[in-house]
Amino acid sequence: MHDSSPAPVPGTSPSPVPGTSPAPVPGTSPASRVPYRFERTSGASEVHARFDTLASGEESGQVVSVAGRCMLVRRQGRLVFATLRDASGSVQLFARSGVTEDLEGFSKLSLGDWVGASGQVMKTRRGELSVEVATWELLAEARRPFGDKWHGVSDVETRFRQREVDLWANERSREVLLLRSRVVESLRRRLWDRGFVEVETPMLHPIPGGALAKPFVTHHEALDCDLFLRIAPELYLKRLVVGGFDKVFEMGRVFRNEGISPRHNPEFTILELYQAYADYTDLMILVEELVSALAGELTGSAVVSYQGRQVDLSPPWRRATLSELVGEATGEEVDVHTPLADLRRLAGSVGIEAEPAWGSGKLLLEIYEKAAEGELWGPVLVLDFPAEVSPLARRHRSDPDLAERFEVIVAGRELANAFSELVDPDDQRARFVAQAEARARGDAEAMAVDEEYLRALEHGLPPTAGLGIGVDRLAMLLADVANIREVIAFPTLRPER
């Protein structure tokens, strides 16, 4: 690892690239003179927790070392006040002649510079808790300007292209990403506590499956074959159930080669869980409990405010069948058995251009999505989707044209999708074939026949229920943000040119 004469790194040029400034002599730039480590004793919030009770003007005599980024500098003659921010919060640095070494240098700190400072904790005469700087070190120089100290950075493009700037300049951005982190952590902990085993399944799939979506294609050189970035982990997770993992989950990235919108990023995080011996009614209870508990834990209440409206996530949630909701939205009582012609007419009346190949199930789904879904503030458990549009879900025990499937709708958007899993390999094959036919007719999002998965089913999948939750969407709900990019550290943007 540490050759004395390292080989040239491929891709680097031995001579300076024309048009770029010459590389500085190694070891001489300011950035190379900063220390290799800094011994910090306290975070900013910890200093406040321990010393906020000091009286104005009181000196604690207790020395701490803090480190962070200089967000504000106020010079007052031979006094310098600086606001130091670290991951936990902010604390003021107070530098003065006779106490602070190299006060001259300290007074030249720029906004954005990283500093480590040691000194006693005291409270100024004006009552601001401060570290009275005795010794300090520059830990990183901010060579680039940092944005407006009052307005921060609000340019959306800068915020998402240079998230590191956004995160320092805008406290809210930090809070939102921190909340997302807690959502992920809490989901994991709650599932572990319930006995679910966390697993990891392939991201590179020979056949994209488990959802209806257009995949990204990539190529494996050694195998000389195309592979697809996964659009869902579903099929592999159910194969693990076949293998004996009776409660499994995976939380991870999936990739869908579709449009970008305030609610869609090409890569997003999904939580999928599978529980053997359970059906979709068990998962209704589970999803209600998970989401309401998360809201309580992370926002303090199961009633959350989203975009100016209240959402009461306390269980039980409203349960309504898809047909009922279509009826409410259109005033027409229809279901999956309604004659095709009537469904076509209804579809047309709500502004859908129905394709000739669509069956009654597809028509009903389209009508629901166009006329009903967006109006549901929720939370609502939308039950019993048509089997035709649910190729991996088990047929309803009381109606074979329906599937035992539900979606969770909150704020007009799908938050989760679940079903009693289709366990019959023959029926699964028939569903795959129907999908493949749709694919042959030009439906780029239809599934292909997955023989590997069918072979797994033939080894026996016990009664199983599966649930998928859009983690980004859940984070959006709890963080009360309207754009999915806010909850993704580095959302997809067109590359800079």
Add this chain to the structure above:
RNA sequence: GCGCCUCUAGCUCAAUGGCAGAGCAACGGACUCUUAAUCCGCAGGUUGGGGGUUCGACUCCCCCGGGGCGCACCA
């Protein structure tokens, strides 16, 4: 992919078709208890790029690029 909106100094924003400006940041100076906002001074721009109309374009028109929102598609 289509439609609408938007792009001015490092940041946040101004400027009837008529000399491109302010605040903050930066830079130089003053100030021993400040709290985004002290005072004085000094700089800072191919107004996203290109073309057109005009005596004159940040402003009007066209093309291109980035971004936002909506539609479509989906979670």
